[in-house]
Amino acid sequence: MINVTKTFFPPIEEYQEQLQRIWKNQWLTNRGELVLELEEKLKNYLSVDHILVTNNGTIPIQIALKLLGNGGEIITTPFSYVATSAAIVWENCTPVFVDIHPEYLTIDETKIEAAITDKTTAILATHVFGNPCHVEAIEAIVKKYNLKVIYDAAHAFGVSYNGTSIFEYGDVSTCSFHATKLFHTGEGGALFAKDPKLQHQLFYSHNFGHDGPLAFHGLGINGKISELHAAMGLAVLPHMETILAERKRVVDFYNQNLDVTKVQTLKIRENTQWNYSYYPVLFENEQKLLETIEKLNQINVFPRRYFYPSLNQVPYVDKVDMPVSEDVASRIVCLPLYVGLDENDLKRIVSTINSTL
Numbered sequence: 441m442i443n444v445t446k447t448f449f450p451p452i453e454e455y456q457e458q459l460q461r462i463w464k465n466q467w468l469t470n471r472g473e474l475v476l477e478l479e480e481k482l483k484n485y486l487s488v489d490h491i492l493v494t495n496n497g498t499i500p501i502q503i504a505l506k507l508l509g510n511g512g513e514i515i516t517t518p519f520s521y522v523a524t525s526a527a528i529v530w531e532n533c534t535p536v537f538v539d540i541h542p543e544y545l546t547i548d549e550t551k552i553e554a555a556i557t558d559k560t561t562a563i564l565a566t567h568v569f570g571n572p573c574h575v576e577a578i579e580a581i582v583k584k585y586n587l588k589v590i591y592d593a594a595h596a597f598g599v600s601y602n603g604t605s606i607f608e609y610g611d612v613s614t615c616s617f618h619a620t621k622l623f624h625t626g627e628g629g630a631l632f633a634k635d636p637k638l639q640h641q642l643f644y645s646h647n648f649g650h651d652g653p654l655a656f657h658g659l660g661i662n663g664k665i666s667e668l669h670a671a672m673g674l675a676v677l678p679h680m681e682t683i684l685a686e687r688k689r690v691v692d693f694y695n696q697n698l699d700v701t702k703v704q705t706l707k708i709r710e711n712t713q714w715n716y717s718y719y720p721v722l723f724e725n726e727q728k729l730l731e732t733i734e735k736l737n738q739i740n741v742f743p744r745r746y747f748y749p750s751l752n753q754v755p756y757v758d759k760v761d762m763p764v765s766e767d768v769a770s771r772i773v774c775l776p777l778y779v780g781l782d783e784n785d786l787k788r789i790v791s792t793i794n795s796t797l
């Protein structure tokens with residue numbers, strides 16, 4: 441069975457080597473040696489000044505919204521994984537959707553200003569499929585209206601824009617190290633921020649608000665990652681070059697062999713060094729999409745409808761129309777993309793798709 445993705449497993453001996461260190465230390469959580477080492481290695485790998493590794497990629501969004509959202513209106517994208525808008529509602533803020541760009545699939549920056557009210561406190565936008573939002577335009581808007589910007593960069597591990605890590609943009613950026621993501625710790629994630637005061641707030645917020653064992657800076661939650669998860673990260677990280685080369689191989693194959701006159705593929709923003717994280721294709725209409733998925737299922741291939749439905753249509757938000765996002769969501773699917781995806785399987789996938797077009 442071929443799924444949209446397949447978790448990368450490092451050689452088990454390499455994971456065991458990391459586990460030996462944990463047994464030797466007799467230390468399982470609360471920022472042990474492996475978590476600290478993982479943070480150092482990720483800072484280096486990503487060329488960022490600051491990182492806080494967390495237990496998943498959702499808690500970081502919630503912590504950022506708790507600190508910067510103030511229970512207000514959050515301008516956000518309807519085209520993302522459900523965690524993005526769920527976090528807003530969970531933090532008692534109100535999502536205000538702004539439609540997406542039809543080719544980049546990120547929030548349409550030209551429509552943001554019209555959605556700002558005196559209740560707006562922040563923008564939460566997703567670098568969807570690792571494709572950067574128009575960060576300069578968004579920066580100009582948040583400056584003009586004195587708002588905060590949080591980027592859900594769950595898909596953007598290793599992406600750089602204008603030669604800088606995409607995680608360096610925004611007041612806060614978040615990432616996910618879930619098993620289905622490009623780099624993973626099984627479950628895990630990260631917070632990035634440039635402002636030292638905000639870094640401090642993020643830090644204590646992810647550890648129950650502690651200021652030492654007996655005092656508290658403020659409200660907090662448990663966003664800590666364990667040594668067991670950090671061990672997986674330390675075992676996966678040395679393989680990033682292989683992971684990226686393998687993913688590029690698959691992406692190049694699709695680019696060269698899919699009939700791209702009949703399907704639309706992702707337009708990567710200019711000046712982006714992309715990470716080959718997903719391979720979305722848009723069909724002419726939903727009927728064609730469903731027909732193609734059916735045919736792929738028959739040869740045991742299971743792509744995923746990332747992302748469906750458009751998030752303005754989940755049951756716990758106020759109904760609004762988002763024509764571009766709804767249209768895109770109705771006819772987009774992500775094709776299998778992972779390390780070791782066999783060339784013969786790729787040929788079968790591509791010929792099945794091309795034959796339905």
Ligand SMILES: *Cc1c(COP(=O)(O)O)cnc(C)c1O
Pocket residue numbers: 496497498499520521523524566592594595615616617618627628629
């Ligand atoms: C995966 C994902 C998340 C959530 O990350 P978890 O680590 O699963 O909590 C958030 N936003 C987006 C866009 C994602 O794809």
